[in-house]
Amino acid sequence: MNPGGNRKPRVLVLASTYPRWRDDPEPGFVHELSRRLSAEFDVTVLCPHAAGAAPRETMDGVRVLRYRYAPAGLETLVNDGGIVTNLKRHPWKWLLVPGFVLGLLWQAWRTRRRLRPGVVHAHWLLPQGLVAALLGTPFLVTSHGADLFALQAAPLQALKRLVVRRATAVTVVSQAMRAELHRVGATDDKIRVQSMGVDLRQRFTPDPAQARSADEILFVGRLVEKKGLRHLIDALPAILAAHPQAFLSIAGFGPEERERRQQAARLGLQDRVRFLGAVPQPQLPALYRRAAVLAAPFVATGDGDREGLGLVLVEALGCGCPVVTTALPTAREIFGNAPAPDCVTPGSVAALAAGVGRILAAPEQARLRAMALRDRLLPRFDWDATAAAYARTLRAITGAHA
Structure with missing residues (x-):
């Protein structure tokens, strides 16, 4: 005792x-x-x-x-x-x-x-x-x-x-x-x-009453190299060429924020990129429930650092939000044998733009895929x-x- x-x-x-x-x-x-x-x-x-x-x-x-x-x-x-x-x-x-x-x-x-x-x-x-x-x-x-x-x-x-x-x-x-x-x-x-x-039973849950945007691309995470936000901002012009009403919301903070703001300005995207700053966990489900897609463009850095698992994907899918990420081993572990459009080549701006574009072009199919993934993730995460x-x-x- x-x-x-x-x-x-x-x-x-x-x-x-x-x-x-x-x-x-x-x-x-x-x-x-x-x-x-x-x-x-x-x-x-x-x-x-x-x-x-x-x-x-x-x-x-x-x-x-x-x-x-x-x-x-x-x-x-x-x-x-x-x-x-x-x-x-x-x-x-x-x-x-x-x-x-x-x-x-x-x-x-x-x-x-x-x-x-x-x-x-x-x-x-x-x-x-x-x-x-x-x-x-x-x-x-x-x-x-x-x-x-x-x-x-x-x-x-x-x-x-x-x-x-x-x-x-x-x-x-x-x-x-x-x-x-x-x-x-x-x-x-x-x-x-x-x-x-991830709290998939009470916090990160779908809300059928919440209308999902047709245009909002969401990024959630620390603003550090391995999260890949640089590549997502670079992909935005190509996404806008096919989906002119699209815009990017960035929920997070970190040492790259100034660089990413400068990057958006350099590309003339000031009115298409919103920096939401630090968002407390209780407020994240509302973002996932309204976004058209969560983009998580993880990359491996030059010194070998990379995402251990990427639970942001599980949070989004828990809320029924379609996701697109990169084909690193840890992301594939979450997706399993999910269709290829949801996992793209790490660091490829063109592949990332195409992956996001496919989800924006077919939102209902993406939503159904997200809900099917949610059911598979519940007992594991x-x-x-x-x-x-x-x-x-x-x-x-x-x-x-x-």
């Missing part, structure tokens, strides 16, 4: 990207999983502090501790693009990395001594997985994509091998990541493929199924080391 009579097994979650406050537009999948696990586990999340966030709070039944790693005005390593993107675009931020890692290690060690968790769940191989490997507590590490595909320097690869060797179990969010995980030394007996989830799978893995780890 845990001290104080709490019979729930204790889980310490280590994360970098985490909501700074309620309805934060930053990705919230770690919190969504943690709050669902809190029904069965006593969950404490340790994540980095950011300006405006509480140092500690309880959010939806999850105890959240935020550690300091720099003066308040410099705690900018994580948000507005993610760690990998921020380091690429602002090399001076490498100066923040030692404090970020040492702060995490020190606070994780203190929290582990105080809480005595039965298992640690580290999100991302580096640095959270490395810290978990040094704590000595049995741990599950989950890779989300950038930590596995990018960070290819030899010393970082060596650290990844250390993490997967010491991990009790390793999960990746798509089958396409399994081969890359093998390259850093993970064995099949440790690997589990388990995505994060709804949070009820994904949280239950993670709970089984964590129970197995705590049971084996009880």
Whole structure:
């Protein structure tokens, strides 16, 4: 029994990207999983502090501790693009990395001594997985994509091998990541493929009463290179040639925003491209329900970074919104054997314009295809199924080391 009579097994979650406050537009999948696990586990999340966030709070039944790693005005390593993107675009931020890692290690060690968790769940191989490997507590590490595909320097690869060797179990969010995980030394007996989830039962649902636009192309995501927004804006003139009333709505924020605004202006598209800025999760379903098509033109970057899975596609399809994306392995995993027009060549402006154009030209067929895909995705990606799978893995780890 845990001290104080709490019979729930204790889980310490280590994360970098985490909501700074309620309805934060930053990705919230770690919190969504943690709050669902809190029904069965006593969950404490340790994540980095950011300006405006509480140092500690309880959010939806999850105890959240935020550690300091720099003066308040410099705690900018994580948000507005993610760690990998921020380091690429602002090399001076490498100066923040030692404090970020040492702060995490020190606070994780203190929290582990105080809480005595039965298992640690580290999100991302580096640095959270490395810290978990040094704590000595049995741990599950989950890779989300950038930590596995990018960070290819030899010393970082060596650290990844250390993490997967010491991990009790390793999960990746798509089958396409399994081969890359093998390259850093993970064995099949440790690997589990388990995505994060999407609320397909209550939030991301169709609304038959909502009229769907015939002209609105929607982009949702961080404004970073691997999301491929540059290619979508380049494709817009060709789309407009066939569909003169079309326009693009961009829901998201990130380090590329200024460049993408300049690109739209250079192409004379100021009146056809709308930058909506950061959109909180509760407001996204309304965008998906009204758009003619969601365009998710994912690409692989020069350093190997690419989308781990692309749950934005699942969110859109959950709302019955047709989607067009690129034929990267992770996107094909969602589509399965869906018709070819929905997956186009990555980085090809012409192919992207043609794919979007086909959906705009045949909206009813695209809508029916989206609804059929929704039915197939429900048992795989709804949070009820994904949280239950993670709970089984964590129970197995705590049971084996009880």
